[in-house]
Amino acid sequence: MMKKSYKIDVDCANCANKMEEAAKKTAGVKDVVVNFMALKMNVEFEEGAEPKAVMQEVLKNCKKVEDDCEIFL
Numbered sequence: 409m410m411k412k413s414y415k416i417d418v419d420c421a422n423c424a425n426k427m428e429e430a431a432k433k434t435a436g437v438k439d440v441v442v443n444f445m446a447l448k449m450n451v452e453f454e455e456g457a458e459p460k461a462v463m464q465e466v467l468k469n470c471k472k473v474e475d476d477c478e479i480f481l
């Protein structure tokens with residue numbers, strides 16, 4: 409199982425939840441937990457997924473729902 413943790417920037421818990429939902433819908437992502445207090449996103453990847461490529465799509469999808477957010481890749 410491949411898991412990675414990323415530092416994020418987002419303005420409130422509600423937007424953090426939106427990021428989490430958008431990230432979960434991204435191909436190659438098995439599960440996502442966003443911790444607003446810690447400003448961290450923990451991502452579990454599908455078997456065989458390429459984290460760098462998947463995270464580019466996660467960032468795009470998160471920006472669609474909350475254009476002020478950031479994921480430090």
Ligand SMILES: [Zn+2]
Nearest residue numbers: 419420422423
């Ligand atoms: Zn917000």
